[in-house]
Amino acid sequence: MGIIFVVLAIATLAYTSVPSNSARSPDELISAASAHGGEPEAGFDPMYGWGTYHEPLIQSTLFKWDSNMSLVNDLATGYSVSEDSLVWTVTIRDDVKFTDGVALTAEDVAFSFNTAAVSAGYLDLTALERAEALNDTAVQFTLKNPRATFINTLGRLGIVPEHAYNDSYGQNPIGSGPYKFVQWDKGQQTIFERNEDYYGQKPYFKKFTILYLENDAAFAAAKKGDVDFAKITATSAREEVEGMKVVPVASYDSTYISLPLTPDTGNKTKDGYPIGNNITSDLAVRKALHVGIDRQSLIDDVLNGFGDKELTGVDHLPWVNPEAMVEDADPEEAVRILEEGGWTDTDGDGIVEKNGLKASLMLYYPSNNPDRQALALALADQVVKFGIELIPEGKSSNELITVKYANPSISGYGTNDLDPVYTSYLSSLAGGEYSNTGYYNNPKVDAYLIASQNSSTLEEAYNYVKLAAWDGSTGFSARGDAAKLYIIDPNYIFLVDDTLDIGTPKTQPHGGDPYGNIYDWKRIN
Structure with a gap:
């Protein structure tokens, strides 16, 4: 008490x-x-995640996104890309000062990106070989391999002053953005x-x-x-x-259920957390969940109508593949899929079984999120109608980390770039704290995603991601491996x-x- x-x-x-x-x-x-x-746990330091996916307020960025989600200049005045797509040159304004009165130059931009590349922040800079100032108003980025989506990366990092950056920067930051830091209680x-x-x-x-x-x-x-x-x-x-x-306000923040994709063989993560689930590793169960749940009903009943259906994780983004979508709200089709996969209710308790294993699953959600709690309860009411039992339980964020590799859990993620697709499905990222927690592994999907990362144009990158979702025979989407159960894009609701x-x-x-x-x-x- x-x-x-x-x-x-x-x-x-x-x-x-x-x-x-x-x-x-x-x-x-x-x-x-x-x-x-x-x-912000680490303070207001862009090197450690501040402003990566939101307006940093204190710092400027090279580019921003306007209300139409179009990329526009901030510090930048323009950019060019070499023929081999490995060298990006960005020119910047010459009239910008940090709030301590010192001029912001290309040296500060290069310093910020080089520092972020070796920090523990959220920004993926693995493609960056180095950043260097050519003069006060031009900075050159050399990549290890082509990365068409690097333009998005250039808009994600707040620029810090090289002369005033130290270990305590996040507690008392200096920037050149629209606001200056005054006090943090x-x-x-x-x-x-x-x-x-x-x-x-x-x-x-x-x-x-x-x-x-x-x-x-x-x-x-x-x-x-x-x-x-x-x-x-x-x-x-x-x-x-x-x-x-x-x-x-509409979002592309997809709420989904992460599904362990490997059987439980006793394996554990490097931190000792169990891996695998003998129910969700069965493709029939995953496909039944995708087609059986009624997403619009969840939006209406749980979110008071504040949201949109989400079928692929990127329904409202340029790289969506419409062919990867499946029809939902069809519990009869879910029953058919389960029966075809060997899952039937032999003892009449309403829960299907296969080889003596009941389709009964824990469903974990963040205990401090009432909307996700309500969603978990509503999902449990829906899926039992076609023979699957979900048992909702709230966990703290620290507790969720210990159970999510072996149990379904409600999560969410989404940005206006391709990073979430790569981190969700690349097999080389399996078992990360926030990446590929289901241990998904499809060599053909890997090849598409790697080709997307190495593309020299955004159109080419998008096309490879569409193939990774569904190429007509395989993919990570519900048409193929049904690797994640996407549900809704909730509205962000403000008073x-x-x-x-x-x-x-x-x-x-x-x-x-x-x-x-x-x-x-x-x-x-």
């Missing part, structure tokens, strides 16, 4: 100390929405101020505070009028809040004060990018 009291006390402190809506200045913004799990909030020397479109809000609140506390803060903007769950969105409006105009938000990646268009936000009324 004492532990619960402390957690609640911290959550309350984080927002009861801020000015109420009526007391704060119109150009002050207070938010209870964070990207990628909330407070760990466990509670971070305060930013507008960078008056910013070279681009300056944000409307001069002071910007992000509160680190869990779902219930964020919703409570919104109801009290203590925040202008909050990320909420689909369950909370059913309740009206006076003076605020619900704004759902927005009636006096706040947030423009046209960007389609949200995994973890969210709530401030991706912060430049367009303003106070109205």
Whole structure:
């Protein structure tokens, strides 16, 4: 009981100390929405993941994505690629300064990418041989092999100052972005101020505070009028809040069930976690799940209609292969597939068996995510109708790591580049903490994915990924190996004060990018 009291006390402190809506200045913004799990554990350091898939606020990037998901210049003024696709040259602005007054040059860009290449961040820079400044406004990137998707990588890294970068940078960062760092009260909030020397479109809000609140506390803060903007769950969105409006934003953040693809032979990961499952390693079970579940019903009943169906993991992205899709909401077809695969209910208990093994599975979900809990329960109700038993159980993030290699678990991931496809299905990445947790291994798919990575044009890269999903005879999709059970793309749901105009938000990646268009936000009324 004492532990619960402390957690609640911290959550309350984080927002009861801020000015109420009526007391704060119109150009002050207070938010209870964070990207990628909330407070950045490693601080505000792009070398360790800050801003990789969301607006870094403090730092500039070479390129950005606009609300139409088109790549546009930020620091960059242009780029060129050599005929062999191994050398990329990017020119940058000459009018940019860090907030300590020192000019940003190509040396800082090269330093940032070379440092990130050897750091523990999320950005995949394995293709980068080196980055080097040609002069103050041109930086050259030399790749080990062609990588058409490297243009996306160039837009993912916040640029840090070489002269002021050290081990404590993440705790007190200096950048050249639209906001400058002011204060970080760990466990509670971070305060930013507008960078008056910013070279681009300056944000409307001069002071910007992000509160680190869990779902219930964020919703409570919104109801009290203590925040202008909050990320909420689909369950909370059913309740009206006076003076605020619900704004759902589409995502390409695919919610899926990871499925162990190898039998349980007693193998364990290097950390000692069990690998394999004798039920989900059976293709008939995986295919039955894909066609049997009713995704639209899950969206309507669990997410209050806030979401889209997801069949391939990339349904709404340029490299989707329509031929890889299967029809869902067909429990009779699921029964047929199971029977053809040798799974029948011989004892009349409603659960199919094969060789004495019942199709009964644990289904783990993050215990701090009420939407995924509700999804797990609804899935259990659906699949039992065609003979499969799912037993939902919530786990902490640390506990999920120990069970996900041997049991189905609900997860989510998605960005507007090809990285998730590679990390999900390349056999060489099997057993990573976040990559190929099902131990998928298909040599033909490997060949397609490697060819995609080595492509010299985006069109060529996309075509290889489409073949990896389904080439007419094999692939990772439901048409082939049914390696992951994709379910939905949930909307990101925000509560927005009636006096706040947030423009046209960007389609949200995994973890969210709530401030991706912060430049367009303003106070109205």
